[in-house]
Amino acid sequence: MKVSGFTFIRNALKYDYPVVEAVRSILPLCDEVVVAVGRSEDATRELVAGIDPAKVRIIDTVWDDSLREGGRVLAVETDKAKAALAPDTDWAVYIQGDEVLHENSHAAVRAAMQRHLHEPHVEGLLFDYVHFYGAYDLVGDSRRWYRREVRIVRPDAAIRSWRDAQGFRKDGRPLRVKPAHGTIHHYGWVKHPAQQQAKQKTFNALWHDDHWLKQHVGEADAYDYATIDSLAPFTGTHPAVMKERIARMNWNFTFDPAKRVRKLKDRMLMAIEKATGWRIGEYRNYRLLR
Numbered sequence: 518m519k520v521s522g523f524t525f526i527r528n529a530l531k532y533d534y535p536v537v538e539a540v541r542s543i544l545p546l547c548d549e550v551v552v553a554v555g556r557s558e559d560a561t562r563e564l565v566a567g568i569d570p571a572k573v574r575i576i577d578t579v580w581d582d583s584l585r586e587g588g589r590v591l592a593v594e595t596d597k598a599k600a601a602l603a604p605d606t607d608w609a610v611y612i613q614g615d616e617v618l619h620e621n622s623h624a625a626v627r628a629a630m631q632r633h634l635h636e637p638h639v640e641g642l643l644f645d646y647v648h649f650y651g652a653y654d655l656v657g658d659s660r661r662w663y664r665r666e667v668r669i670v671r672p673d674a675a676i677r678s679w680r681d682a683q684g685f686r687k688d689g690r691p692l693r694v695k696p697a698h699g700t701i702h703h704y705g706w707v708k709h710p711a712q713q714q715a716k717q718k719t720f721n722a723l724w725h726d727d728h729w730l731k732q733h734v735g736e737a738d739a740y741d742y743a744t745i746d747s748l749a750p751f752t753g754t755h756p757a758v759m760k761e762r763i764a765r766m767n768w769n770f771t772f773d774p775a776k777r778v779r780k781l782k783d784r785m786l787m788a789i790e791k792a793t794g795w796r797i798g799e800y801r802n803y804r805l806l807r
Contacts, residue, residue, distance in 0.1 A: 588681025
């Protein structure tokens with residue numbers, strides 16, 4: 518079984534993306550990892566080149582910043598990396614530059630790939646998510662955060678990144694998937710408030726026009742994490758590759774769970790989800806096979 522990894526990145530240092538940790542977190546599963554490195558304003562290429570020269574292969578790309586609707590450029594860059602995978606790849610492991618796969622998942626994920634290797638109707642594998650916000654000890658616990666997403670796919674050329682690269686589709690339809698039995702930690706909302714604000718200005722430009730940015734992002738120098746509606750303490754463990762990054766945290770953010778702000782409707786829906794595991798109205802860009 519040959520396994521390849523793929524991802525994309527641009528301006529990793531400028532916006533403090535944990536791309537090194539992201540790539541290292543999937544290396545134990547992969548024979549190689551392809552990284553599409555967009556032309557950057559910093560030393561992102563050198564950063565990626567230093568991860569593991571024996572297993573990490575870089576393709577140089579230029580982002581089309583005119584694709585300023587729905588985050589489409591992110592999907593385009595994802596597809597560039599996927600298209601560069603070795604032709605004899607059996608499974609393709611996708612990771613974004615702010616996602617890290619916990620090492621506790623490696624054995625189960627590899628077993629899932631092996632188990633479904635010769636089942637062509639299984640087009641991808643589905644991961645659970647933990648979303649961190651503001652600090653490394655706080656996680657999103659409201660319905661705004663997606664619970665699962667596809668991060669392993671067949672190398673089929675008909676499988677392409679969907680919309681803003683959150684997931685994948687084949688010929689325009691959701692993929693048929695099985696559980697990967699792995700957990701991905703999403704750290705996109707944990708960085709110094711100044712870098713978070715700078716990221717918001719650039720990142721939201723991939724979706725919205727200048728008027729929207731001025732109205733919703735503003736001209737502040739630092740992001741205000743306190744605008745969040747609901748958070749919960751994190752009680753698990755972080756991936757080992759995140760240890761040094763977490764130790765370098767140089768800002769403070771705390772959240773009092775007693776100050777959660779939830780509408781009555783949301784409280785009722787959360788109660789149903791907690792009791793039954795069913796998230797009413799959940800968006801699923803996949804079809805989970807039984």
